[in-house]
Each structure stands twice: as structure tokens, then as C-alpha cells.
Amino acid sequence: MPPPELMIFLVLAGLILIGSPIAIALAMGGVVGIVMGLPAPMLGTLGTNTYNAIAKYPLVAIPLFVLTGTVFERTGVAANLVRFARALVGQRPGGLAAVATIVCLIMGGMSGSGPADAAAVAMVMVPSMTRAGYPRAFSATVIAASASTAILIPPSVALILYSILVPGVDLRALFAAGLFPGLMAGLAVVIPAIWLARRHGFELGDEVEGRPPVKESFIGALPALFAPVLILGGLRSGLFTPTEAAVVAVAYGVFVGMVVYRTLTWRGLYRAIADSAVLSAVILLIISLAGIFAWAGSTLGAFDAVAGAFLAVSDTGWVVLLLVMLLLLVAGMVLDGVSIYLILIPILMPVVQAFSWNVTWFGILMAMTIAIGQFTPPVAVNLMVTAKVAEVPMEATVGWAAWMVLAMTAALLLVIVFPGTALWLPEVLGYRV
Template sequence: MISSLLFAMFVILMAIGVPVGVALGGAGTVAIALANPDTHWFGLMAVSQSFYAGLAKYPLLAIPMFVLVGSIFDRSGVAARLVRLAQSITGNGPGMLAVVAITVAMFLGGISGSGPACAAAVGAIMIGAMNRAGYPRAYSASVVAAGAATDILIPPSIAMIVYSILVPQASVPALFAAGMVPGILAGIGLIIPAVWLARRHNMGAEARKEPRPPFWRSLYQAVWGLSAPVIILGGMRMGYFTPTEAAVVAVFYGLFIGIFVHRTMSWRDLFPILREAGELSAVIMLIVTLAGIFAWSLSTLSIIDPLTNAIVHSGLGPYGVLTLLILLLIVAGMFLDGISIFLIFVPLIQPVAMAFHWDLVWLGVVLTLMVAVGQFTPPVAVNLMVSCKIAQVPMESTVRWVVWMVGGMMGSLVLVVLFPQLALWLPHYLGY
């Protein structure tokens, strides 16, 4: 009875517009209090302890740092120089600006790990350029939003850090390594329909009139940005710093580039950057801690074990169950952000995965791929919100283009599901 009330209250709170974190924490608190009618105050004390325990975790320190990195590189001029380098390689043929947008977004994923931050950085440069070249605004917004979704797959990834908090058996370095190849596959899965659509609808005719940037000059200007993922990921691999420390190194490296190298930032810019990153980080951390109360209530009320047994003995088998989970997360991704999806569903999915002997690192990559799809799938798509605001188009106008991008990334998901070694061979090779 109380377990049904827990989920019913959560759904009702979400339906009336209560923020996800408050809905999770509120439903969990009420359920815990009702489960101990004679000791309400003791239950509420446990809630406060669970709140603190959900926040006091060392890997969570990386989240505000990587959020700050995204804001810094957004203003440092790195994205603009990477765009010119990519254009010098691809040229200005049909669909090539779409390839540039997706490729640069993938590369920025190796710096910030935040999809909305990448959508803002790439969109501010590429959407205007694509519009001038004759690409429809809705198409440009769709390409940028989809390309930015690869950021949570290509390390470093804020979503994977959250997953490692929920699933301690999957370490952050192993998840980062496992996301590399699927992230590249997802990018290729987006490039194929983007180029096909551009050529089919004869987009980008004006781009052919633009001169091709010189390669060596563009490479020289982009070398500081190209070095960022090498320093961040290489330093972690060599053991010079942990993922959390790598986020701090990335912050100072970005400040050095923006203030002293490119000189696109000043010390006065630091306050709005810190304020923006602080606000976003506070929202993420609050959702994480309130979701910890919800997860603790699931454990306290003994809901997970009966639910796991029912799923495992449903007769669907591992692939049938996995298919249902993917369909469920597709629907959830249309309405919830990625971190909320992890916090709600991972405590329920992990026991099922252990019962079927699924690799938890591989499962993290599969779930992250689903979250990536949700970041540009209407009606609630954080990346698409950002790119549509920059392009000044309504989100519904992007559906005819987004559906092809979703299909491309789903193809990458199918490959990772059918061939788990696509995700696991690199962490195994690196010894994680």
C-alpha cells in the first residue's frame, strides 16, 4: 500500500508541475513517515541523514567543476577556432557545415561533458553560419542539439559521474573509457542522416561561395583547444590526477586560454561565469541529494527486491527485459532530464542487471546513450531548447529533422546492445 502511494505521489507531484527533485524527496519523505507511524520523528531524522549522505560524496565535486569548464570554454573562443579548423578539413560542400557542427560538438565533449553548455557554445557560432549558407533554421537547431548530445558519452561526462555514484561497482575511469567508442559511433550515426537530409533538400548552396579556411593557419589557432582533451584525459590515464582533480585542472586551463592566450575573456567576466555555473551546479546537486531520499525509501520499504523478482521471472528473458527498459527510457527521456532519469530508474534497474549478470559498465553506457537521445527529443529536450532559442524557432518546427537524428543515434544504441565489446574493450585494454 505504502509503495503504491510512493509512486502515485511522485507521479501526481510531477503532473502538477512540481520540480523533479522536490517530487522525489517529498514522495520519499512521506512514504518513510507513513511506514513508521509510531516513530515519525525517527523516520524524519533518517531522511536528513540520507540527504547529507547523498551529497557528501567525493566524485560529486567534479560536477560543479565540469559545469564551470563548459561556461569558461563557451566564452574562451575555443569553439570558434575549432569550427574554422573543421571547415578547413571538410570544405563547404552540401551538408559539410552539419558535419562541422557535429564534429566540433563531439570534440567539446572531451572538455566539458555538458550537453546544454556545448549546444550554447556551438550553436552561437554554427547556427548563424548555417543560416547564412542556406540551411533552414530548424534544421540547424536540430543538428546542433543532436551533436551536443554526444557530450555526455565522450569523456568527461557529468551523467557518467552521477551513474558511478549510484553504482559504485562501475568506476568513473572505466565509464569514461567505455563511453569513447559508443560516443564516436553516435556521432557517425548523426552525421549520416544530417548529410543525407542536406543533399536531399539541396541545403547549403550559399556555403560553396565561401572561401575555405587555410588548414595550417587554422590548426595553429586551434592548437590550444586541441590540447585540452589530451591534458584532461591523458592526465587521468597517466595517474597524475583523479577525474575530480582533472575537472579543476580543466578550469584553470580554460581560464589560462581565455584570459592570457586568446584574450577573449577578462577578470570581470569571472563573476557572471561563476554565478551561472554555481546556479546550474546547485540545481544538479539538489536533485541528486533529494533523489537519494527517494532511493533510500525504496530500500527501506523493501520495494526493489519484489519488483526485481517479478521482472526476472516474467519469462521475457534478458533481451526482452532490456528492450522494455529501453522503450521505457525513451518515453522518460521525452519528459525528464538525463540526471533525473538516472536517479529515478538506476536504483530499480541495477538489481535486474545483477540478476541477469549484465556488465554494469556496459549498462551505464547503454543508459547514457538513452539519456543522450532524450536531450534532443521533444517535448522536453534541454539541448534542443538551447539551440532553438539561439535559432529563434519553435521546438515543434524541428520534429521533421530531429526524428532522423534520433533514428541515427538509436542505430548506434542497437550496435552497442548487440556487441557489448564496443563499449568494454577499451576499459579492459586500459586495465579498468
């Protein structure tokens, strides 16, 4: 029989492989570890650890930012942003691919969720790109890759969770640190997308829509463009905390939808709240039951043992870091960002401390690597969403996705080699990194 510290990982991996919900897999892994390795009275800690995992005030920001993204999605913001981006980019080979990336970057500054970003933009962009001559598989891949930047662009739900799980991390610094790498990741999608569009002659047919007027489209998109400014500006000025920023973002989204655009009805608002509640409940349930896994793993010494295995591979930081990034990439291909953070942060933090890596910088590396995994077949969260919208099989996107993966990996390597690409902005703003 394997030792308890190994059994918690075997049970977790086995349940995930057979399709068990991640929350149940985390809880059962922890329970098995407690039963096998600790005295029977320790089972009484299950309720306490479940409660303590979510009894954290900053977690209030997660359901609120989820609601913000849902409200903006239901108001038709994506269509207005697409119109404005098309006015800026104009009609040229690869133009609509660039538009999709720009819109995903802006939407990421509202929703903080890659799948939500991908769904909203795909619904608007895939029909337009198809009429312009883009293959549906190509369109789905570009949008999925662009939407993956939502995990980096503030307000990212994953970065909020990272700041809660890692002591001493300033969420404002983390948001600022993710901004420039997020833009780099977006650029890493645009460059191969435009090159492929020119090479294959996309967007040259008679069905390409005309260029909208810049002034008119800017006015239409202005309420949406102001949302990231409101959130980040309020945080920078100290006017409100990240949790309060989430409340302001929700109120602003409802105002834009019901008063400015007038596309959000009371019934639509109710549905947005209900859908956001369901998604938030799933996220918080995972976090709650992960408390059992985290407590069992730390008490049994399982996390220290795995960290020790990483450190035993090499005493060279770059070698270990590349192994960690490979692990995160594989995890990003099969799991969502929240689950990855909950499972791997307790394991990876001892490694980070052993090599004295900057925790803010490492948090951005985690997010960027997971972002790549979110559109890397065969199991990619964002790509599953856009492929479904585009009505294409996942395997049809593999050839296109390879180019985006290579380009974003190059951007990741730049952030690894030059940590200042992530840390310079929070340092300039005076945040503790």
C-alpha cells in the same frame, strides 16, 4: 489507499506532471513513503539521508567540470573549433552539418553537458548555416542531436554520477567505454545530416563562406583541442584522479581564456564562476534530496518490487533489456540525465544483477538511450535550447529529428548486440570493467 511503496512513485510522478521541481518531487515522494510506511521516528532520518547523499568526495568533480565547460564557453572556443572544422571539411553539401557535429564532439570533451554544448555551438553555427541555405529547424536539430553525445564523451557529468551511484564501477573505465559509442553516435548524426543536405540542396548558394586556411585555423584551435587530451591523458597516465582532473581542467580553461585567447576578463571569470555555482547548486540539490527518495524506496522495498515487475515480464534478458531501453528513452524525453540516473538506477540495478549484465556496459547503454531522448520531441532538453537559439518552434524540428533518432537508435542497437564496442577500449587500457 495505495500501499506506501506505490505511493512514493505516484507522488513523484504527480508532482513532475504538474511542473514541480524535480528535487522537490523526489523529496516529497520519499517523505510520503516514510510517513505512510515507517514509524514516526524515522522522519528524523531526513537530515541524515540528505547529507549522506552529497557527502561523497567524487561529487566535487561535478561542479568543477561544470565550471570548466562554462569557462571554455565564455572564451569563444566554439568559434575557433568551428573555423578549424570548416577547414578540414571544406565547402560541400552537408559540410556545415558535419562541422557542427565535430565541434559538438570536441566541446563535449570539455563541458560534459549536452545543453551547455548545444547552446555554445548553436550560437556560432546557426547563423552560418542559415546563410548557407540550411533551414533553421534543420540546423537546430543537427546541433541538438550532436550535443547529446556530451553525455557519452568524457568527462560526462552523468557518467560521474553513475560511477558514484553504482558500487564497484571504475570511472576511468566508464570514461573509456563511452568514447567509442560517443563517436558512433556522432557518426549516426552526420550520415543522415549529409544525406538530407544533399537531397534538399542545402549549402549550394552564394552565401557560403570560404574555406579557412588549415594551418592557421589549426593553430587557433590548438589550445581548445588540447583540453580533452590533457584530461584523458592525465587520467590514463595516473597523474591525477578524476576529481584532480577537474581541477586541472578549470585551471587550464582559465589560462586559455585569459592568457592565450585573451577573451576572458576578470568580470567574465566572475560571471562564469557565479553561473556555474548556480547550475552546480541545482544539480547537487537534486542529488541531496534524492537521498530521501532512495532511502525510503529501498527501506520500503519499492525498488525491489518494481525490479520484480520487470523480471516477471519475461525471463529472457533481451526482452527485458529492450523494455528498460524504452523506459529510459521516454524518461530522456521529459527529464534531464542527472534526474533519470537518480530515479531509475536504484530500480534498474536489481535487474542488471539478475541477468548478470556488465555494469560498465549497462551504464553506457543508459547514457546512449538518454542521449536519444534529449533531442526527441515533444520535450527534449537539448532541442529546447537550440530551437530557442534558432528562433523556431519545437514542432518544426520533428520531421528532421526523426531521421537522427532512427540513426542513433541503430548505433545503440550495435552497442547492445556487440558489447565489445564499449568494453574493448577500457580492457585494452587495463581498467577493471
